[in-house]
Amino acid sequence: MTEARDATFRIWRGDHATGAFRDYRTRVTHGMVVLDAVHQVQSESAPDLACRWNCKAGKCGSCSAEINGRPRLMCMTRLETLDLDQPVTVEPLRAFPSIRDLVTDVSWNFRVKAKIPPFRPRTPDAPDGTWRIDQADVERVQEFRKCIECFLCQDVCHVLRDHHKHDEFAGPRHFVYQAALDMHPLDVEERLRQVKDENGIGYCNITRCCTKVCPEHIAITDNAIIPLKERVVDEFYDPLTRLFRIFRAKRKSDRMDGRPEPDASALPPKGAP
Amino acid sequence: MSAVEYRTVEHDVLVIGAGGAGLRAAIEASGRGTSVGVVCKSLLGKAHTVMAEGGLAAAMANVDDRDSWRVHFADTMRGGQYLNNWTMARLHAQQAPDRVRELEAWGALFDRTRDGRILQRNFGGHKYPRLAHVGDRTGLEMIRTLQDHGIHQGITFHMECTVVELLKDGGRIAGAVGYDRERGRFIVWRAPAVILATGGIGRAYAITSNSWEYTGDGHALAYRAGADLKDMEFVQFHPTGMVWPPSVRGILVTEGVRGEGGVLRNREGRRFMFDDIPDLYRNQTASDPEEGWRYVTGDRNANRPPELLTRDHVARCIVREIREGRGSPHGGVFLDIAWIREKIPDAAEHIRKKLPSMYHQFKELAGVDITKEPMEVGPTTHYVMGGVDVDGETQMTSVPGLFAAGEVAAGLHGANRLGGNSLSDLLVFGKLAGEHAAAWAKAHASPAIDQGQVDAAHATALAPLERQSGENPYTIQHDLQAMMQDKVGIVRTEREMTQAIDAIATLTARSARAKADGHREYNPGWHTAQDLRNLLTVSEAVARAALDRRESRGAHFREDCPEKDAGHGKHNTIVRQGADGSMHIERRPIPPMPEDLADIIREMA
Ligand code: SF4
Ligand code: SF4
Ligand code: FES
Numbered sequence: 041m042t043e044a045r046d047a048t049f050r051i052w053r054g055d056h057a058t059g060a061f062r063d064y065r066t067r068v069t070h071g072m073v074v075l076d077a078v079h080q081v082q083s084e085s086a087p088d089l090a091c092r093w094n095c096k097a098g099k100c101g102s103c104s105a106e107i108n109g110r111p112r113l114m115c116m117t118r119l120e121t122l123d124l125d126q127p128v129t130v131e132p133l134r135a136f137p138s139i140r141d142l143v144t145d146v147s148w149n150f151r152v153k154a155k156i157p158p159f160r161p162r163t164p165d166a167p168d169g170t171w172r173i174d175q176a177d178v179e180r181v182q183e184f185r186k187c188i189e190c191f192l193c194q195d196v197c198h199v200l201r202d203h204h205k206h207d208e209f210a211g212p213r214h215f216v217y218q219a220a221l222d223m224h225p226l227d228v229e230e231r232l233r234q235v236k237d238e239n240g241i242g243y244c245n246i247t248r249c250c251t252k253v254c255p256e257h258i259a260i261t262d263n264a265i266i267p268l269k270e271r272v273v274d275e276f277y278d279p280l281t282r283l284f285r286i287f288r289a290k291r292k293s294d295r296m297d298g299r300p301e302p303d304a305s306a307l308p309p310k311g312a313p
Numbered sequence: 314m315s316a317v318e319y320r321t322v323e324h325d326v327l328v329i330g331a332g333g334a335g336l337r338a339a340i341e342a343s344g345r346g347t348s349v350g351v352v353c354k355s356l357l358g359k360a361h362t363v364m365a366e367g368g369l370a371a372a373m374a375n376v377d378d379r380d381s382w383r384v385h386f387a388d389t390m391r392g393g394q395y396l397n398n399w400t401m402a403r404l405h406a407q408q409a410p411d412r413v414r415e416l417e418a419w420g421a422l423f424d425r426t427r428d429g430r431i432l433q434r435n436f437g438g439h440k441y442p443r444l445a446h447v448g449d450r451t452g453l454e455m456i457r458t459l460q461d462h463g464i465h466q467g468i469t470f471h472m473e474c475t476v477v478e479l480l481k482d483g484g485r486i487a488g489a490v491g492y493d494r495e496r497g498r499f500i501v502w503r504a505p506a507v508i509l510a511t512g513g514i515g516r517a518y519a520i521t522s523n524s525w526e527y528t529g530d531g532h533a534l535a536y537r538a539g540a541d542l543k544d545m546e547f548v549q550f551h552p553t554g555m556v557w558p559p560s561v562r563g564i565l566v567t568e569g570v571r572g573e574g575g576v577l578r579n580r581e582g583r584r585f586m587f588d589d590i591p592d593l594y595r596n597q598t599a600s601d602p603e604e605g606w607r608y609v610t611g612d613r614n615a616n617r618p619p620e621l622l623t624r625d626h627v628a629r630c631i632v633r634e635i636r637e638g639r640g641s642p643h644g645g646v647f648l649d650i651a652w653i654r655e656k657i658p659d660a661a662e663h664i665r666k667k668l669p670s671m672y673h674q675f676k677e678l679a680g681v682d683i684t685k686e687p688m689e690v691g692p693t694t695h696y697v698m699g700g701v702d703v704d705g706e707t708q709m710t711s712v713p714g715l716f717a718a719g720e721v722a723a724g725l726h727g728a729n730r731l732g733g734n735s736l737s738d739l740l741v742f743g744k745l746a747g748e749h750a751a752a753w754a755k756a757h758a759s760p761a762i763d764q765g766q767v768d769a770a771h772a773t774a775l776a777p778l779e780r781q782s783g784e785n786p787y788t789i790q791h792d793l794q795a796m797m798q799d800k801v802g803i804v805r806t807e808r809e810m811t812q813a814i815d816a817i818a819t820l821t822a823r824s825a826r827a828k829a830d831g832h833r834e835y836n837p838g839w840h841t842a843q844d845l846r847n848l849l850t851v852s853e854a855v856a857r858a859a860l861d862r863r864e865s866r867g868a869h870f871r872e873d874c875p876e877k878d879a880g881h882g883k884h885n886t887i888v889r890q891g892a893d894g895s896m897h898i899e900r901r902p903i904p905p906m907p908e909d910l911a912d913i914i915r916e917m918a
Contacts (some may be wrong), residue, residue, distance in 0.1 A: 097678075099453065
């Protein structure tokens with residue numbers, strides 16, 4: 041798109057239950073992102089259109105929405121990448137209760153996180169109260185600490201979105217959080233039972249939908265969830281499984297890529313889905 | 314108007330703002346046994362602090378053992394051109410190392426030295442490598458650490474709430490009035506101590522790197538409550554923001570690009586930064602491009618290229634090129650890092666590795682591959698050194714019980730801020746504000762709430778919704794931003810600032826007739842009307858303070874008074890609301906520095 045042109049944005053107005061799409065036409069120019077278009081609609085014809093945003097640079101994770109049916113950050117979705125001959129649909133995250141228009145109630149995420157025991161470091165390594173850590177150990181965890189809490193992964197995960205297991209399943213974001221704590225070089229807190237019971241990691245059947253939508257490109261399933269699942273198995277399931285896993289791990293280490301293979305059957309799921 | 318419904322919430326300490334300073338203050342106050350509430354306009358963990366890239370300045374001497382708080386103190390004072398509050402500059406330099414280590418004890422993971430300690434990097438104006446960092450996302454690491462620690466400290470978070478007015482009980486602070494943005498229900502927070510931690514004012518300008526929250530709320534709330542503002546003329550413009558496409562205008566392009574060898578050119582292809590090197594820096598600046606390249610590739614005997622001169626100078630040189638018709642097609646200049654392929658074989662790979670977020674930012678937002686083509690950049694409003702005047706030791710403002718910390722407070726940075734000193738500022742003074750606010754709350758009984766003040770605050774807040782007709786608040790905000798950009802920007806003159814003050818009066822009158830459509834539930838038009846009121850106040854404060862300072866110093870540049878003036882170097886500019894409601898300016902002499910601190914400055918000169 042080099043010339044300015046008109047485009048239609050089909051934006052959800054109201055709440056999930058009684059709301060509806062409304063079409064807004066606005067002039068779009070080179071380089072605009074969906075958030076710009078929404079702001080333009082706000083200032084031209086719908087000043088009370090509710091949406092969240094902060095940084096407009098993909099760093100705060102506020103502007104999550106479903107654009108043409110896909111969970112994305114509005115501020116990082118360029119209009120050039122969309123077909124503007126069709127109306128662009130913009131709707132709120134569907135896995136959370138709606139407040140109004142594009143704003144949803146994501147407070148459940150804050151409640152889930154608050155129940156996870158906080159970071160607890162080992163006693164300091166040096167007499168001055170500081171620690172010595174290898175850069176390599178830092179880097180292993182940094183991937184998880186990039187998370188901007190946009191909750192797009194939570195939105196797309198079928199366990200939450202379709203099966204509404206919010207009471208029994210913490211969702212991919214919180215497995216990333218658990219993994220960050222679990223692999224933190226200083227942390228000594230025990231949270232594995234929680235990962236298994238309260239956080240219901242068994243419900244995850246490794247569809248990798250969460251990984252696909254993560255704007256920070258965190259390998260949620262492969263690097264956070266699967267290693268946690270393996271730790272749960274090692275810790276809580278019978279020695280036979282354990283033996284089997286050791287064998288499997290060895291077999292895998294013969295291959296070039298050392299990544300664990302997805303294997304939902306290694307863990308008995310807790311019923312549905 | 315009939316009385317508006319509201320609920321009352323009681324706290325010992327109320328913190329307004331949940332960025333680095335607010336969270337650190339809340340954690341401290343809570344740890345000292347007071348009940349703490351935090352009010353913030355966004356969700357928890359979204360504050361502008363997440364945007365900080367560079368790092369936290371703290372003289373831990375992990376990389377260069379010549380560093381100490383004394384050197385950091387002297388660097389900060391030099392950067393601030395000696396207008397700084399020297400008590401704050403001292404406390405900051407002394408306490409920053411402990412604040413960084415404490416963050417690590419709460420789970421932050423900084424990059425490491427070879428022997429496993431916290432790594433520190435070089436940054437403009439810091440004599441030794443001093444910035445603790447996590448790649449180029451230090452701000453996110455900091456806010457997430459404070460958030461994840463803070464949620465277990467018994468603090469109550471009031472997310473997505475706007476504060477519209479502070480309340481007073483006689484002379485002292487009594488709490489605040491606000492509403493939740495979700496439903497528009499009003500709340501009165503009653504508290505003997507209130508800490509402002511609301512950040513900056515960047516949204517007063519059209520081109521800014523700041524988030525929508527930066528509307529000068531804390532500055533304006535404090536001003537209306539009778540507190541003094543200080544040094545409001547000092548607004549830092551970062552020299553390199555994106556200029557194209559229009560929708561990304563203002564987004565920051567990190568100094569790291571120039572640190573890796575990026576050069577600035579005008580449309581004629583000329584490296585114009587070599588044309589104007591201030592005498593003060595001549596013997597520290599490379600004499601030709603070759604020497605500049607040697608510097609960025611680590612030659613300790615080479616001097617830095619002129620692209621790495623102070624932010625204010627680089628910003629002004631860029632403005633000059635643009636004004637004189639040598640700018641790039643979209644009104645900026647060219648920043649070129651791709652050229653280094655002449656010097657190193659695998660340049661593209663090198664650039665992607667060293668500047669990952671810049672590579673993605675240009676690729677995703679502008680469709681520009683910075684390993685192949687130059688970027689277009691121009692100055693962007695970045696930070697306000699000025700703010701609410703506080704006591705250097707306690708962070709209390711001139712209103713008893715009202716505290717301020719972080720960007721909203723004045724003092725640490727003087728006329729210009731060094732990169733890296735803002736994140737450490739948030740931690741050091743957030744902690745001190747929390748400590749002293751908790752002590753104050755314990756020593757003072759719960760204040761009385763004056764119903765008249767509450768009713769007046771409700772009436773003002775609701776007026777834009779209740780008008781039958783009126784102008785769209787977005788239009789007025791937009792006009793204000795364009796005007797400030799044009800008249801009170803990087804290069805200032807008396808004539809333009811006088812025009813700006815007149816224009817603000819007109820805009821204020823227009824805003825008094827603004828109309829927001831719709832209802833109170835999550836209504837951005839209505840929220841904009843609240844922000845607008847604060848933006849107008851801080852804009853006027855900047856313009857009046859800038860008019861009064863008839864010299865050029867730090868971030869404040871007067872084309873009609875381009876030199877530094879020794880007389881002006883002896884005072885801070887105070888802005889205060891007069892009894893008649895109008896804005897007053899006063900020059901307040903800077904108290905003489907104690908001998909021990911003066912000795913440090915002399916020794917390091
Ligand atoms: S991989 Fe697991 S957590 Fe991720 S979307 Fe699929 S089921 Fe959900
Ligand atoms: S893991 Fe990725 S998708 Fe999920 S909340 Fe974090 S950044 Fe968003
Ligand atoms: S506005 Fe911050 S991620 Fe989109």
